[in-house]
Amino acid sequence: MVEVSREQALAYRIAEHGLHRPVEDVNALPLLDLGLQDSLRDTALLSLAARVPGPVTPGALTTDPRLALVWSHRGAPHFHRRTDLPELAASLVPLDDADALSRMLWQRKELQQTELSAVDVLFTTARAIRTVVKGPITKGAVSTAITKLLPPSFARWCRVCGATHVHEQLMRLATIHAGVRLEADRRPATLAPLEDRGRPATRPSPAATARVLERYLRFNGPATPGDAAGFTGSARASVTGIWPADRLTEVHMAGRRAFVPTDRLSALENPPTPEGVRLLPPLDPFTQGRDKALLVPNKGRAKEVWKILGSPGALLVNGEIPGVWRTKASGKRLTFTITAFDPLHGAVRAEAEAEAARVATARGFPDFVVAWT
Incomplete structure (x- = not known):
């Protein structure tokens, strides 16, 4: 069995994530095979800025007609x-009821109240969304409308909204099966029909789901089946039957068995040396790997990188995460506060400040300042 060191695994991931900036065209970015998460303000945009060599402007993703923003x-x-x-939509059809329950974040007791299978709950909701979303419409209006169309057992009291409405996670999962996307850069969140939406896939596609697991392992491997299942939200037992073992190689890393796609084994064995500085935003795909202890072994530092609420961005230097960063906007100026866990060389600080300039440009700020702590 191939033995893989922590440093080797991190160097491999950095290369696969495109953090050496080998690709200029957004659409050619390999990481789009898995998708760029955009859960916080400008997350995907800043993830892009960390991965392409040229300047990134505020509309780099939102105005590209080749891309769509969806709940996936x-x-x-x-x-x-x-x-x-x-x-993608085919891969998101649950493999079975256990898988659907896991993805929906429901308990079996909640499901029993509906007198339906979990899969039926999902696609009943999707049909309601498809009925309601005929043009751009706010998420709140969609939620209100479909709650009236769906059985009462699909809804719960929401303390935040002060109203009873369909489950948030259920609505998010059902939307792509309704042929509906998000309007990028719209506040409040606004839904719209996909321009070329056809009939939704309603049967599971084990092959499509297995390919998602394999892609996770490509970018975040070596990793375990549990890591890959965690990325999709699937039940660990559900992915066992579709695990693409014939296309994977098992390795030994950090005291555990893990997997990497066989066609990436040579890249794992001989990754390029990680060099340079990057400012990774919160929820960047690199820091969203499920095995966070591999990225930051020090528990105290890990708590600074991944907070329960309000995580900062991560400072990536030559393959390691030696600090975090935050920003605060004031008028036309963006102020960066970079906190280093250990003293950094002046050259590293200069590179970090050059990266701050890229972030400011991407967010549309003509002026910026960097404070070190």
């Missing part, structure tokens, strides 16, 4: 290539 993996908003959406 785990119900989180991701930018995907429009040409990838049919297979």
